[in-house]
Amino acid sequence: MHTQPMTSLAHPGSPPGMTESVRQQTGAEQGVRPGLPAAGSPHLSTIQIPGVWRGTDWQAGAGSQVWPSGHAALDAELPGGGWPGNALIQLQQPAHCHAEWALLLPALAARVRQHAASRADSGLGQLVLVAPPYLPFAPALQAAGIDAKRLCAVQPGRSAQDLAWACEQALHCRDVLAVLAWLPELPASTLRRLQLAAASQGRPLWLWQELQAESRSSPAALRLRLERATTVFAAQQAPGLRIQILKRRGPLLERPIQLALSQWAWQPVLQAQAQRHVRQSEEAAMLMQGRMTVAAPATASPWMTEA
Amino acid sequence: MGSAEHWMAWPLACLSESSPVPESACWWALEFSPRVALLEDALLMETSLVQRLWGGAEVLLARLDSAFAQACQAGPPESGGGDAALQPLRGQGGTAWQALARLRLQQARPCGSVPVSLSMSESSLHADALPLWTLSALEQHSSVLLRLGCRSWGDVRALPRAGLSRRIGAKALRALDEAYGLLPQPLDWLQLPQQFLLRHDLGYPAHHADAVLHAAQPLLRALQSWLQARHHAVLALRLRWHHDLRRINGQELPAWGALVIRTAQPTQGMAHLQRLLREHLGQQRWRAPVDMLELQALETVPWAAEPLSCLPAAQGQSPSDSLAWHEWVERLSARWGEEAVQMVQPRADHRPEQMQCWQAAAKLLQSQKPGGSRASARAEAGAGFRPRRQPGCADSWQALWPPWLLPQPQALPVQNNRPQWHGPLQLKAGPYRLESGWWDAAGDAFADAQTGAPVGLAVRDYFVAYNAVVGHVWIYRERARSEHLMSMTASPASWFAQGVYG
Numbered sequence: 001m002h003t004q005p006m007t008s009l010a011h012p013g014s015p016p017g018m019t020e021s022v023r024q025q026t027g028a029e030q031g032v033r034p035g036l037p038a039a040g041s042p043h044l045s046t047i048q049i050p051g052v053w054r055g056t057d058w059q060a061g062a063g064s065q066v067w068p069s070g071h072a073a074l075d076a077e078l079p080g081g082g083w084p085g086n087a088l089i090q091l092q093q094p095a096h097c098h099a100e101w102a103l104l105l106p107a108l109a110a111r112v113r114q115h116a117a118s119r120a121d122s123g124l125g126q127l128v129l130v131a132p133p134y135l136p137f138a139p140a141l142q143a144a145g146i147d148a149k150r151l152c153a154v155q156p157g158r159s160a161q162d163l164a165w166a167c168e169q170a171l172h173c174r175d176v177l178a179v180l181a182w183l184p185e186l187p188a189s190t191l192r193r194l195q196l197a198a199a200s201q202g203r204p205l206w207l208w209q210e211l212q213a214e215s216r217s218s219p220a221a222l223r224l225r226l227e228r229a230t231t232v233f234a235a236q237q238a239p240g241l242r243i244q245i246l247k248r249r250g251p252l253l254e255r256p257i258q259l260a261l262s263q264w265a266w267q268p269v270l271q272a273q274a275q276r277h278v279r280q281s282e283e284a285a286m287l288m289q290g291r292m293t294v295a296a297p298a299t300a301s302p303w304m305t306e307a
Numbered sequence: 308m309g310s311a312e313h314w315m316a317w318p319l320a321c322l323s324e325s326s327p328v329p330e331s332a333c334w335w336a337l338e339f340s341p342r343v344a345l346l347e348d349a350l351l352m353e354t355s356l357v358q359r360l361w362g363g364a365e366v367l368l369a370r371l372d373s374a375f376a377q378a379c380q381a382g383p384p385e386s387g388g389g390d391a392a393l394q395p396l397r398g399q400g401g402t403a404w405q406a407l408a409r410l411r412l413q414q415a416r417p418c419g420s421v422p423v424s425l426s427m428s429e430s431s432l433h434a435d436a437l438p439l440w441t442l443s444a445l446e447q448h449s450s451v452l453l454r455l456g457c458r459s460w461g462d463v464r465a466l467p468r469a470g471l472s473r474r475i476g477a478k479a480l481r482a483l484d485e486a487y488g489l490l491p492q493p494l495d496w497l498q499l500p501q502q503f504l505l506r507h508d509l510g511y512p513a514h515h516a517d518a519v520l521h522a523a524q525p526l527l528r529a530l531q532s533w534l535q536a537r538h539h540a541v542l543a544l545r546l547r548w549h550h551d552l553r554r555i556n557g558q559e560l561p562a563w564g565a566l567v568i569r570t571a572q573p574t575q576g577m578a579h580l581q582r583l584l585r586e587h588l589g590q591q592r593w594r595a596p597v598d599m600l601e602l603q604a605l606e607t608v609p610w611a612a613e614p615l616s617c618l619p620a621a622q623g624q625s626p627s628d629s630l631a632w633h634e635w636v637e638r639l640s641a642r643w644g645e646e647a648v649q650m651v652q653p654r655a656d657h658r659p660e661q662m663q664c665w666q667a668a669a670k671l672l673q674s675q676k677p678g679g680s681r682a683s684a685r686a687e688a689g690a691g692f693r694p695r696r697q698p699g700c701a702d703s704w705q706a707l708w709p710p711w712l713l714p715q716p717q718a719l720p721v722q723n724n725r726p727q728w729h730g731p732l733q734l735k736a737g738p739y740r741l742e743s744g745w746w747d748a749a750g751d752a753f754a755d756a757q758t759g760a761p762v763g764l765a766v767r768d769y770f771v772a773y774n775a776v777v778g779h780v781w782i783y784r785e786r787a788r789s790e791h792l793m794s795m796t797a798s799p800a801s802w803f804a805q806g807v808y809g
Contacts, residue, residue: 096777097778098711098809099809100710100809102710102808102809105710124632133711134711134713134807135663136710137659137662137711138663139662139705139708140709140710141710142653144710148651148652148663149650152636153649154639155648158643162643166639169630170635172629172635173629173630173631173635174629175632175635176632176635228778239773239779239808270735270736273735273737
């Protein structure tokens with residue numbers, strides 16, 4: 001690990017679960033596409049070394065260590081088809097962008113449901129939030145499928161090193177399902193500790209940070225940069241995210257991913273209200289002028305005008 | 308019957324010397340057998356009843372040897388520990404007196420030259436060969452018996468009983484009968500106190516937290532053996548310390564300082580408690596040296612050991628190196644204070660800021676019933692499988708809840724009749740009217756007369772607003788009530804931000 005920190009293909013520190021999933025991946029590869037990549041050299045596809053996998057396999061198979069993100073466009077680009085369940089994931093977002101729940105809620109809710117259904121004697125399945133920027137609103141998260149009893153917040157106001165220690169301890173806790181942390185820039189040694197703890201204990205750690213120079217190296221398995229963007233979804237302007245993958249265990253991705261966050265429950269409310277405003281303005285115009293005019297939805301209400 | 312009994316004897320001096328807390332020196336033995344007694348200068352244990360429980364005589368012997376060595380080495384290291392490692396210092400026999408006699412014989416000899424027959428044998432043949440001085444009842448009359456030509460127990464037994472009884476008294480013969488198992492031997496069994504309260508006089512001043520923690524180790528070990536012997540587990544304990552120096556810089560110091568440590572799950576292991584103790588002691592200000600410690604178990608519950616799984620651990624994780632949930636919470640709470648780790652409790656209210664209550668997680672965990680927490684957690688898991696409210700439900704008010712809530716509603720500046728938050732906000736959805744909390748406002752109506760806005764009463768219109776910088780946010784406008792109409796229209800801060808959608 002220390003001798004080759006930037007090598008993302010062969011990881012000596014990967015746990016047994018990882019190698020199992022790798023074996024499943026290669027097995028699935030052989031089953032689905034027999035001989036396609038190994039047409040020239042059939043013996044290459046049969047080589048199975050724990051902890052080593054071929055670069056073309058980065059997208060294949062979803063082991064138990066992968067958490068599907070719930071966003072199809074994102075899943076298509078993430079190695080294994082989802083968030084890695086045993087790694088440090090670094091996400092950068094601008095100062096006033098808080099896309100955490102929008103991005104993670106589907107994956108977390110699915111995992112919590114799965115955990116609640118499958119567990120017989122294992123732990124409680126807690127979600128630990130280390131130094132969150134605001135208070136998580138438990139009723140809203142409960143409506144989205146995350147039980148309020150699973151939430152636990154470590155208050156900010158400590159140094160970054162102390163909070164990183166709390167993250168590491170939480171990763172070592174057997175009743176913890178996942179850790180979300182909002183920490184300022186950490187030294188590479190601390191990041192490596194966190195990545196090692198996440199990999200050895202089989203729990204994901206999402207580390208949310210401000211935008212920073214991307215030239216700095218990091219031992220994280222996945223690094224993303226988020227930006228807010230409006231996307232056109234079903235002929236409506238919808239809030240969305242532009243995601244740039246800075247690092248993944250796979251080939252470099254040049255173009256950013258456009259993600260429409262259409263899963264918000266208030267999206268239909270918003271649309272219904274916009275349509276109601278259009279209808280009202282039309283009716284008002286008919287009454288006022290006695291004839292049909294096409295009123296722009298933006299002028300329906302003084303509050304709806306664009307600044 | 309006497310012949311079926313199996314007695315073990317250990318020297319008491321070795322134990323009480325090494326243990327700084329003499330009362331608890333023999334408690335370790337009670338973990339193995341309830342029949343433990345102190346006889347003259349030795350610790351006696353009867354093991355015939357518990358041999359099967361511990362897996363046979365050999366296994367029990369090995370465990371007892373290691374436990375004795377541990378108890379001996381508990382205190383400051385001394386030469387006795389090394390001897391015990393070479394040759395376990397113990398006596399065995401069919402009766403308490405025989406075990407004691409063999410122990411004395413072994414102690415009298417130089418180390419390592421003990422004949423095998425002595426340490427192995429239990430038959431009365433070898434009991435006959437035991438010298439006179441090993442039985443204290445005979446040793447008092449050794450001059451008389453030596454003149455009669457007696458060297459061993461067997462020689463004494465061979466003499467005519469009536470004559471011997473006249474010479475040395477019936478009491479000595481009775482002891483000999485007990486030693487051969489012919490008469491039952493009354494013994495005072497060692498019993499544990501009902502309450503654990505131990506004092507440890509250090510004998511040296513402890514100036515800082517590490518020294519106090521080190522001095523508390525024997526007390527913690529004593530607590531552990533007390534718990535194991537009583538099959539209890541501790542939930543709360545109190546450590547008190549006594550200051551040697553009562554006055555410092557002209558200020559009176561209280562003689563005793565105390566620290567209470569609680570844990571959510573009952574435990575017999577001292578590792579977690581010791582870590583909590585270290586964190587708490589490290590935060591104390593030590594203004595005077597400590598010369599006495601007192602440990603008390605405040606709350607104990609019957610111990611039910613964790614059932615072990617027959618299956619191998621999943622994912623190759625061993626539970627030893629991973630923390631339990633309550634251990635993590637308590638470790639962080641001990642280091643940073645209880646408010647540093649918080650968990651949420653839902654409340655039945657309509658005001659968003661009152662819908663949830665973030666509380667110290669350590670208190671929440673401890674307020675749960677410690678024994679039934681596992682069962683209740685299981686029941687919760689069953690109930691939590693199906694979320695109470697389905698996502699994307701028809702209730703538009705509930706659909707508008709944001710995932711982030713500001714700790715306090717943040718007043719927004721207004722320009723051109725528009726609320727501003729890093730730029731003008733555009734209202735996307737709303738208004739959703741909320742009138743609630745009059746029960747909180749009724750009590751302090753007088754206090755709020757001059758400030759203008761009641762604390763609890765919420766009369767608001769909620770909107771979803773948007774601008775390019777902050778994204779979608781959840782804001783509300785305080786609606787002017789009739790009695791506050793003038794003040795509300797005058798004050799510009801009638802717009803507040805309360806949530807962030809991201």
